[in-house]
Amino acid sequence: MIKKILIANRGEIAVRIAKACKEMGITSVAVYSDADKSSLHVRVVDEAYHIGSSVAAESYLDGDKIITLAKIISADAIHPGYGFLSENSNFIKKCEEANIIFIGPSSKSVEMMGNKTTARTIMKKNNVPIVPGTTEGIKSYEDAEKISKEVGLPIMLKAASGGGGKGMRRIDKIEDLKAAISSAQNEARKAFGDDTIYIEKFVENPKHIEVQILADKHGNYIHLFERDCSIQRRHQKVVEEAPAPTLTKELRAQVTTAALNAAKACNYYNAGTIEFLYDQNENFYFLEMNTRLQVEHPVTEAITGIDLVKEQIKIAQGDVLNVQQDDLNIMGHSIECRVYAEDVDSNFAPSTGKILHHRLPSGPGIRVDRGIDILSEISVYYDPMLSKVIAHGQDREEAIARMNRALEEYQIAGVTTNIHSFQWILNHPDFADGTFDNNFLDREFLPLLPGEWKNELDDKYENVATILSALLKDRDSKTKPFKRECKPENRWGKENYEPS
Amino acid sequence: MTDYIVSIDKKKHTLKILSNKRVQLNGNKHEVELSQLSKYAYLLKIDNTIHHVTSEKLSNQNYSFTINGSHYNTTVRTNLEEKANEYLQNKAKESGTEIIKSPMPGLIVKILKQVGDNVEVGDPLILLEAMKMENEIRASASGIVKSVSAKENSSVEKGQALLEIS
Numbered sequence: 138m139i140k141k142i143l144i145a146n147r148g149e150i151a152v153r154i155a156k157a158c159k160e161m162g163i164t165s166v167a168v169y170s171d172a173d174k175s176s177l178h179v180r181v182v183d184e185a186y187h188i189g190s191s192v193a194a195e196s197y198l199d200g201d202k203i204i205t206l207a208k209i210i211s212a213d214a215i216h217p218g219y220g221f222l223s224e225n226s227n228f229i230k231k232c233e234e235a236n237i238i239f240i241g242p243s244s245k246s247v248e249m250m251g252n253k254t255t256a257r258t259i260m261k262k263n264n265v266p267i268v269p270g271t272t273e274g275i276k277s278y279e280d281a282e283k284i285s286k287e288v289g290l291p292i293m294l295k296a297a298s299g300g301g302g303k304g305m306r307r308i309d310k311i312e313d314l315k316a317a318i319s320s321a322q323n324e325a326r327k328a329f330g331d332d333t334i335y336i337e338k339f340v341e342n343p344k345h346i347e348v349q350i351l352a353d354k355h356g357n358y359i360h361l362f363e364r365d366c367s368i369q370r371r372h373q374k375v376v377e378e379a380p381a382p383t384l385t386k387e388l389r390a391q392v393t394t395a396a397l398n399a400a401k402a403c404n405y406y407n408a409g410t411i412e413f414l415y416d417q418n419e420n421f422y423f424l425e426m427n428t429r430l431q432v433e434h435p436v437t438e439a440i441t442g443i444d445l446v447k448e449q450i451k452i453a454q455g456d457v458l459n460v461q462q463d464d465l466n467i468m469g470h471s472i473e474c475r476v477y478a479e480d481v482d483s484n485f486a487p488s489t490g491k492i493l494h495h496r497l498p499s500g501p502g503i504r505v506d507r508g509i510d511i512l513s514e515i516s517v518y519y520d521p522m523l524s525k526v527i528a529h530g531q532d533r534e535e536a537i538a539r540m541n542r543a544l545e546e547y548q549i550a551g552v553t554t555n556i557h558s559f560q561w562i563l564n565h566p567d568f569a570d571g572t573f574d575n576n577f578l579d580r581e582f583l584p585l586l587p588g589e590w591k592n593e594l595d596d597k598y599e600n601v602a603t604i605l606s607a608l609l610k611d612r613d614s615k616t617k618p619f620k621r622e623c624k625p626e627n628r629w630g631k632e633n634y635e636p637s
Numbered sequence: 638m639t640d641y642i643v644s645i646d647k648k649k650h651t652l653k654i655l656s657n658k659r660v661q662l663n664g665n666k667h668e669v670e671l672s673q674l675s676k677y678a679y680l681l682k683i684d685n686t687i688h689h690v691t692s693e694k695l696s697n698q699n700y701s702f703t704i705n706g707s708h709y710n711t712t713v714r715t716n717l718e719e720k721a722n723e724y725l726q727n728k729a730k731e732s733g734t735e736i737i738k739s740p741m742p743g744l745i746v747k748i749l750k751q752v753g754d755n756v757e758v759g760d761p762l763i764l765l766e767a768m769k770m771e772n773e774i775r776a777s778a779s780g781i782v783k784s785v786s787a788k789e790n791s792s793v794e795k796g797q798a799l800l801e802i803s
Contacts, residue, residue: 480740483740484772484773484775485772486740486741486767486772487741487767487772489741489742489767489795493676493677493693494675494676494677494678494691496678496691517742517743517767541706544706545705545706546705546706547706548678548691548703549691549703550677550678550691550692550693550701551677551693553701553708554708556703556708557703557707557708559706560706560707588646594707596707597705597707598688598704598705598707598709599645599648599650599709600650600662600683601681601683601688601690601704602643602645602690602702602704602709602711603643603645603650603652603662603711604652604660604662604667604669604681604683605671605679605690605692605700605702606641606643606652606700606702606711606713607643607652607654607660607713608660608669608671608681609692609694609700609713610641610697610698610713610715611641611654612671613697614639614715
């Protein structure tokens, strides 16, 4: 039995994990950097330890320091959250050697899925459809040219050890291939220390569909249906939902079966996500497997009633899954909006500062997972995600209506957020009918920057902003002719309404 | 009676404060009552509707508000301030220099334009890394790059001058 968990992360996910620990009677431990002294994750745990400077490499990414601390404080397990050390197979190996339970898969599974060409080879062998192309690195230019012509242009060059778009090139003309290979190899060598490049057919305007799975250490595998995460800007997910709005039962059966095959192929245990590209002709292609908890896991929790973090902990301590596939049904619909500290109209520039005031949305079907609290510092060091608003309804329409309502209630002062821009997304006809694809925001929204997207919304509050601006300036001016009392004890309706 | 000019994006509104409880917005009269809940939260009753507003005072003339999920940056000036501002803007147009400032603290990754380069509004000028993301700083005016004070691989503070266009 796990009694004490060190949470090797920060922000909303560290808070989320601490809540699961509390419910299970497990002691939770936070680690924090200089910049995170006033962060919420430090305030909600049972114990908190300062582990280093604000630079992630000297704190949240310093695996040795974290393992040493875990030993000193007798933590029996480490939860990595997402990002940071969560998919670092060396770190997992060190935990295994130090006899500390890593709440995640084995280092071997992570290694198998970490290399893209290895993963593609394994998937192909196990009946998981992959994007047409090679399962090995390019050996020669002649070879590459032949394969490109076979799969048909446009193609993508990708780095085997890749991620974050580095070493990636789109090829539309065969004349460009030679130069692109050498530049992609250079970039990959610099970024990953490995210049292996492989070829994939370019999939035109796909959707991003991913399947959540759970697997225990006893060979039991279940899936928790799919999520649609196609609302992205420059490969950054912004809105996610479950189930996927346009998927038929037959296609759902097809993609979830493929996902379970993928998990079995790497002897997986833990919660995991298998990402697919879903093209215009209803084909699924394996994209990658994320061997960790996802940011968007709450939408799956909403429609299945399963607490994924608790399941992760139970799996890690060797429990048998107590949920069977047949127990699971899709209950309603759920949507998540990621709230970022950013100025949409300044090309999404991150906004730094202090959270001076916030008021959380509440009421039926609303959940907020947050990493911020009053006076939390939003620094340049980490991801600018402040919180996630999750809405759940009987159907998609109700979930959207609840999300719109919740975002109206949500107040954050101190930093600029992207909350306003969700009005544009949630009310767009392509969002309403579910036909959006991965390029929807880049194609439809980015050209409306700066500011023009607001013209497509009903502006109900410009008059309120105008009046308040003048009243506040008037209150603060020295020469004001009228005394303006605006104390909290102001009460409306000193004059009662009387029918005339 | 005080008149204020409130600018939101490119729109200008005229607001007259008629009395303690009455204002006139673009010619229409409204009953108003203001109540402050905390330093950053207000309730504003306009006629019979109550609005929850969060507010930050950015300067003597600039406010930032959030009202039901909608965000506004406003500039509010008295008639006199508005006239003074117009005069200053016209003067700046005559001399015609625009100073590009860093919108956030970060690291200068790359300078894309050099002294003497021609730039159009919206052209990327500088790549700035902050929060692990590269951000393009774009030209807010057209013209010729007059000077570049930013240096590659050096960190900058918010509001620091980076480049001058004339």
